[in-house]
Amino acid sequence: MRKLYLVSTPIGNYEDISLRAINILSSVNFIICEEFKEARRLLSNLKIEKTLFSLNEHNEKESSEELLQKILAGETAALISDGGTPVFSDPGNYLVNLCINNNVEVIPIAGANSLMLALIGSGFGLKNFYYSGWLSPKKEIRQKEMYKLKKKKELIILMETPYRLKALLSDVVKIFGGKTRCVIAFQLTMSDEKYYRGSAEELLKIAEEKKLKGEFVFIINNK
Numbered sequence: 001m002r003k004l005y006l007v008s009t010p011i012g013n014y015e016d017i018s019l020r021a022i023n024i025l026s027s028v029n030f031i032i033c034e035e036f037k038e039a040r041r042l043l044s045n046l047k048i049e050k051t052l053f054s055l056n057e058h059n060e061k062e063s064s065e066e067l068l069q070k071i072l073a074g075e076t077a078a079l080i081s082d083g084g085t086p087v088f089s090d091p092g093n094y095l096v097n098l099c100i101n102n103n104v105e106v107i108p109i110a111g112a113n114s115l116m117l118a119l120i121g122s123g124f125g126l127k128n129f130y131y132s133g134w135l136s137p138k139k140e141i142r143q144k145e146m147y148k149l150k151k152k153k154e155l156i157i158l159m160e161t162p163y164r165l166k167a168l169l170s171d172v173v174k175i176f177g178g179k180t181r182c183v184i185a186f187q188l189t190m191s192d193e194k195y196y197r198g199s200a201e202e203l204l205k206i207a208e209e210k211k212l213k214g215e216f217v218f219i220i221n222n223k
Helices: 020-029 036-046 060-072 093-101 114-122 140-149 162-175 200-210
Strands: 003-007 030-033 051-054 076-081 107-110 131-136 155-157 181-186 194-200 216-221
Touching: 003 020, 003 093, 020 036, 020 076, 020 107, 030 036, 030 060, 036 060, 036 162, 051 194, 060 076, 060 093, 060 162, 076 114, 093 107, 114 181, 114 194, 114 216, 131 140, 140 162, 162 200, 181 200, 194 200
Parallel strands: 003 076, 003 107, 030 051, 030 076, 131 155
Antiparallel strands: 155 216, 181 194, 181 216
């Protein structure tokens, strides 16, 4: 069959899995995942039993070469991330390119994506936006990156780990200005999902008072 499916999985609510995704995960020969724990939890919920192979930032090149050989031998595979759309801000692009270069059909399966949910729920105009993704965890480098981003007069989308939200907001206040309109799309699809909308300084105050800690997408309106 020589196919690699890129299967989007729920980012917080298992009910967001699509019927097509379930069918694909049920039919492939094996599944490639980031972390076994997250993948097993999802598959257990779906009552699917499959052989799992790990592909993450620590073993991506070596694992991709090995997995390609299995696919070239005639097996079909599905690549999933811990949640959301695979390859997007997650490992897997090396394997995708190997497959393309070896005439393996690569088939993306639509599904949950935190970026699009954050954008359409933000209330901002969506004609143009710039996805910057993950900035440096080091304060000095991160601030230099932000000064460069400030030159882009459009929506700017950032991703960050839960424990660096307040540091990110502090930098936004300093570099973009406290009055800059922003949105924190917090815990998307989960029971405590919430969109925090306001100025950068207002959101920093909220994050401090509520001690916000969770998955989020951050949008700066720099138009």
